[in-house]
Amino acid sequence: MVNPRSNGGTKISFKVKGDEREGDIIFSIDEKIHPLYKREGDDLLLGVKVRLVQTLTGCTIIVPLLRGDEVMTMTFDDEIFYPGFEKVIQGQGMPKSKQE
Structure with missing residues (x-):
């Protein structure tokens, strides 16, 4: 396997x-090569374009998960966006082995 x-x-x-x-x-x-995600080690990166008005007024982003039809909804009301802004979602990268 x-x-x-x-x-x-x-x-x-x-x-x-x-x-x-x-x-x-x-x-x-x-x-x-995945159409949405880029892999860096055990991390998966997803680039999302957000319009300026969304960064100023808050927004909801739908994140498709790798398992198929599952999605995660993330709401940003109190976050300050800036160029290169990153949000880490713990536990949604590559699977870890049982020893880790």
């Missing part, structure tokens, strides 16, 4: 599992 935390370029090898002659089988993980 492939670990969901595997990065692109991760290699998984099975020793002496070749077909005709004894040899290793090696799989290389290639990450698929």
Whole structure:
């Protein structure tokens, strides 16, 4: 089974599992580009454009989650927006292993 935390370029090898002659089988993980999210380590980044009037009067942002039809609604009434503003949502990045 492939670990969901595997990065692109991760290699998984099975020793002496070749077909005709004894040899290793090696799989290389290639990450698929997601249309909304960008991965940085275990963090997932989502860029959202917000109009100036929304930053001044408050706004609600709908965040689609990776699990499919689930979404998270975030309301910003008391936040001060600035260029490069980031909001961290704990526990919604890549899955962690049981040892962490």
